[in-house]
Amino acid sequence: MLHPFDPGYVAEPFLTLCSDYPDAAVYPASEFRVEWGPIFHRGRLDGSARVLVVGQDPAQHETIVRRILVGEAGRRVQGLLAKLGFTTSYAFINTYLYSVYGSVKAATRRNPALVDYRNRWLQALLGEQKIEVVIALGQAADGAWTAWKATPQGQASSPAYAAITHPTQPESSSGGDKAKLALATTKMLRNWNAALQAVHSSVAHPDAPTPLALYGDAWAEGDRLPIPEMDYPAGLPAWMRDNDGWAARKGADELAKRRNITLTVTKGVVA
Amino acid sequence: MLHPFDPGYVAEPFLTLCSDYPDAAVYPASEFRVEWGPIFHRGRLDGSARVLVVGQDPAQHETIVRRILVGEAGRRVQGLLAKLGFTTSYAFINTYLYSVYGSVKAATRRNPALVDYRNRWLQALLGEQKIEVVIALGQAADGAWTAWKATPQGQASSPAYAAITHPTQPESSSGGDKAKLALATTKMLRNWNAALQAVHSSVAHPDAPTPLALYGDAWAEGDRLPIPEMDYPAGLPAWMRDNDGWAARKGADELAKRRNITLTVTKGVVA
Secondary structure: OOOOOOOOOOOOOHHHHOOOOOOOOOOOOOOEOHHHOOOOEEEOOOOOOOEEEEEOOOOHHHHHHOOOOOOHHHHHHHHHHHHOOOOOOEEEEEOOOOOEOOOOOHHHHOOHHHHHHHHHHHHHHHOOOOOOEEEEEHHHHHHHHHHHHOOHHHHHOOOEEEEEOOOOHHHHHHOOOHHHHHHHHHHHHHHHHHHHHHHHHHOOOOOOOOOOOOOOOOOOOOOOOOOOHHHOOOOOOHHHHOOOOOEEOOOOOHHHHHOEEEEEOOOOOOO | OOOOOOOOOOOOOHHHHOOOOOOOOOOOOOOEOHHHOOOOEEEOOOOOOOEEEEEOOOOHHHHHHOOOOOOHHHHHHHHHHHHOOOOOOEEEEEOOOOOEOOOOOHHHHOOHHHHHHHHHHHHHHHOOOOOOEEEEEHHHHHHHHHHHHOOHHHHHOOOEEEEEOOOOHHHHHHOOOHHHHHHHHHHHHHHHHHHHHHHHHHOOOOOOOOOOOOOOOOOOOOOOOOOOHHHOOOOOOHHHHOOOOOEEOOOOOHHHHHOEEEEEOOOOOOO
16 A cells, blocks of 8 residues: 655755754744744645645644644645645645744744745745745735745745635634634635635646635535645654644643643544 | 754655555554554665664654654664764664554564565665664564575675664663663673674774774763754754653553653753
């Protein structure tokens, strides 16, 4: 049985980007979980990516997998990309290398060292001019794009661009209230539909050409898609690609919680 | 600040070895923790390795890092390699791809599918004839070597070879008894000294030529060495290279424990 995997960072400029990255001097430990290390990307770095997704920051599942957007948000975006015809030719990076802890100060967000490093990733991915569509997830990612577009290199690249509602905004904004969640989901899916309609015609080289099928007012079968095995490092077990919930931050107090990630193999995997 | 990292599996035959590996049909779930996935190697796969270490099986720290011998046993072996003059030109593989659960049946150990796959790794590393010394850690690894030497390819390669006591055998054999531990440690270090004396003259291309300095009868300063950052995947935090103890299997019963790995950031890292 074949298990395709992501070989990771094998060529420049990614070798340098992944060995020389901003640390706590740029990402303060009071605003980011720098103690878990940076997590860089998911997807194709070999020049084959045609769509670029800019996310926000990694969480605990990403910390274990060492790839971004591998949880529920990732599955939702995977479905969105499929609606544009992309099944493999994508790359994801985040606004922030480290998981946000609390909130990010404006001065941190605008720190040139933070922005410049991220722009080097954007240039690495966009400089080849093969990316046809860029999608930003949430406001922080939209800000990252704006900062990039303010540079000469950013001005020189002109893919179609859509800033959309972050894929787990409905959950984070509804505080466990089911009615609010349903409303926020509807609102988000309409926002995503508008983005799909705006960028669909810019897709020139889809992996699987597909007529544009918009979302309904709630999640439907097939809207969330599994993350392909080829996006994960070699040897990771299948349950790490299943629904998230297998990694949690546990502890009696804030510090204990911050120092902890607890992994639990999905029920039924071990007999 | 530069953070060298191991790019991993970037060329053949390793791309194929890491995408097409034996699963629970070969490694029974009653004898191996197959649920955590295979863990393949540590060190150089680019043809620069001059010494090959064959270990036994990965444990919980290895499961998170996805590289083998990154715990206490790894640090002890790192010190042993330094006594032979090797600081970077090494490769480690294990007898078993998965962590042993309980004990391994003879039929499993001898399963041709298990042995043949491991032999493909040995051939990948030894076929180039650059490896000058092979060191097997413990009886299972010695058995792996014997099985390899029984093949035509194994017969065709003739590095110096030493089977030594497994680096954590003193702990596992002494059951918390300090006097027993000290005795077992002395015995092991003498066993290692004999191996060093046997293979030292076969080292033709050390990284740092060094006169042979044998172990005393107990661990001394410098005998255990840190595992270089360049052996780890990109972005892993520094505390994952510190002393082990940051990953543990916890749970109220055997099944819960088997399904769990709990990570705790080393004390003092988070203020």
